Amino acid sequence: MPSKKMAVKAESLSQKDTWISIAIIGVLFFVFGFVSWINAILIPYFKIAFTLSNFDSYLVAFAFYISYLVMSIPSSYLLKAVGFKKGMMFGFFIMAVGAYIFIPAAMGRTYEVFLLGLFTLGTGLAVLQTAANPYVTILGPKDKAVQRISIMGIFNKGAGILAPIIFAAVVLRVGDTELFQQLETMGELEKNAVLDELIQRVIIPYAVVGTVLVGLGILVRFSPLPEIDTEHESAELAEANSSKTSILQFPHLILGALAIFLHVGTQVIAIDTVIGYANSYGIGLMEAKVFPSFTLAFTIIGYLIGISLIPKVITQVNILRICTLLGTTFTLLILFTSGDVTLFGITTDVSIWFVVLLGLANSLVWAGIWPLALDGLGRFTKLGASIMIMGLCGNAIMPLIYGYLADLYDVRFAYWVLFPCYLYLVYYAVYGHKVRKWAFAK
Template sequence: MEKVLSPTSRSSTLVPMLIIGILFFIFGFVTWLNGALIPFLQIVCELNEFQALLVTFAFYIAYTVMALPMSFLLNILGYKKGMLAGLLIMAVGALLFIPAAQSAWYPLFLLALFTLGSGLTILQTATNPYLVCIGPHESAAMRISIMGLVNKAAGIIVPVVFAAMVLSDIDQFSAEALAVLSDVERQIQLAELSARLVVPYVYMTIVLLLLAVFIWFAPLPELPQEEGKEASSKGYVKAALAYPQLVLGVVALFCYVGVEVIAGDTIGLYGSQLGVAHFAILTSYTMSFMVIGYILGVLLIPRYLSQTLALQLSAIFGLLFSLGVMFASTESQQLSLIAFGWMGIPTVPDSVFFVALLGLANALVWPAVWPLALAGLGKLTATGSAMLIMGIAGGAILPLGYGYLAETSGNSQSAYWILLPCYLFILFYAFKGHKLSSWSSK
């Protein structure tokens, strides 16, 4: 019989935190690979900007489609076996990349991404309640910040690894270089480029399977059983809808994940259009600023900074940085030269720098919204968690909206206005939405 973890037991939280930290690194590695994958597949599959951003749609829509089914599976299997199932599903998704790379067939790439997202859905549904429940509620954002730090550290590493393994001599596959080739020669070149994905995804499959074995033998306790049972009944979903802070929290996460993915996954495309030579690793810039934000969260929450104030500041800075993206120069590189150019890090145009800075504004939104949204739910916590996970659909819808605006207007910079209403809603939730205890105006 598996040991059940008490939410108030602090002495038994270290091992689960370490294990969940490993899982969050995997989350980050798989998730933020998309930022480098989008411009790569745009070349390989000869896509326009809107089509290329179907990568984020296929990956993140899995969270909406699969959140409740995966929560039901979680109730049947328990948290530990549910995590194991999630890793195995992800391994299947990684394997699908092999025939996709060999055929360079875009729909198969999208199916592989959807499968990876489905596996991540059950892992996210299982791990986030752990972080909220295994310690004091007022420091939940700090614990999630620690996991976010691990997640985004992976986001810094993965574009560099991807560039080293796949993107060497990428200049020979530029639109200009391919345009002078015959159709046959161009297809041979693109097939060669696509085949470079095989080895990295073989490695990813092996790592996921080894991690599944590790989870199987790991001393990972269960959360109290009644937490998991609640999500299996439609009646509890209806009951959870009576909590405004939860429902509005789902919308806030929808907005947040959308702007987070736009900041992390479009920066490479945007940089490429502006002629930035190192566009393939620009996701690392956004992730680096997110890591700084998470470090601040770990150091400041809750001792110096409340979860609510952290969310308010995040929304305000998000609005300011979004305006910077839209109106800053696309030629001057003065801001990045001042910020990190003196360290030898390649500089970027000021507008791209503000896209990266969005990582700093976004860092503490996820950690702050979770405890605020789940406050007072009691035995509905598992149901609320599944609903919050569905908010990740913002990562599917909003980047696609950005891609549509950029493609139809012909101006990628102005298309970033889609960020503004998202940050405005997060600002509303930070100041008022999370305080609503009833839909009644009384």
């Protein structure tokens, strides 16, 4: 168990130490983004390499993110036992194991082993996210938490912009578009040889990623990042929580975890399905690979707006309300608008650009929910954070629902799955975060 003497209260840190800590956590969020958002191109890549249905291809997201549901609470106990820094080191090491699993998976072109590697990567990220999100939430004034989380978001989504582009540059070749079109006409032996060569292109990149992750784990362990005391409660908060014996006695947290579940589901659908949606309009993988980067670029624009305006011009709660309403509006526009438009030199249906604009709508939802959900938890903060991180399994489940609807109907109709999600997020932004007692409680 980490020494209590080593842990410090967040408010006791100097401004210099606070910014050093934010910078280190920013590096972590860059890694989160790079490893997570590369799934946007892994999904169509594996769909070709393993000749998968829409549903089966979204098992990439399922395997990666279901680990958050399974591992988040164990992660909180790990962090409680060894502290933030050692816990983060272990998180990086687990991620490295996941990256290395890609090597035998590629050698045998075995989809199930790739899914195991993705689950292991997600497990390591669950540990890191359980530590990093509450860390940055409490690392400064409460009313500026969205600003800090937005800065982390820029690191995260900036990496997400780079990830599919770098992956495509390293793994895809000139002429692959024609090659993919020829697969259906090839004989079984020739096709298997081509697909074996295609999937084995990931071996060197993921070997490098695994080695980098090991190095980052060692660096974080010996970095100047301080241990933050999340067990401390003010006298007023201790009195308010004196009768609390269970995390379930914080309705605003549980409702917030459901909000996170739905929010991350909408976010991953917007990013991980846009290439497939563009493919349905005749845009090939080599050209469509830029759409996730466009979506993430709009997310970064949203973060910059948040950093500039919160809390001087607009409150955290009001920006959350605006974003959730935008998400609802853009979803309806995806479903009910059509017609070609040319943007950034690409001519395609206007509805694709509303999928891209979901990046703007989603930008400040995560940052808005976290401080509201963790408010007043005191000694329950670590466990509360793990409950919130469990909500990230929405990234696993929501794409499968989208993929099922896409196979059953079509890829455009499947975006109906977003509509009820955004309606709930509007509810949480307007009312749900204020609930401090269950209606059925005595």
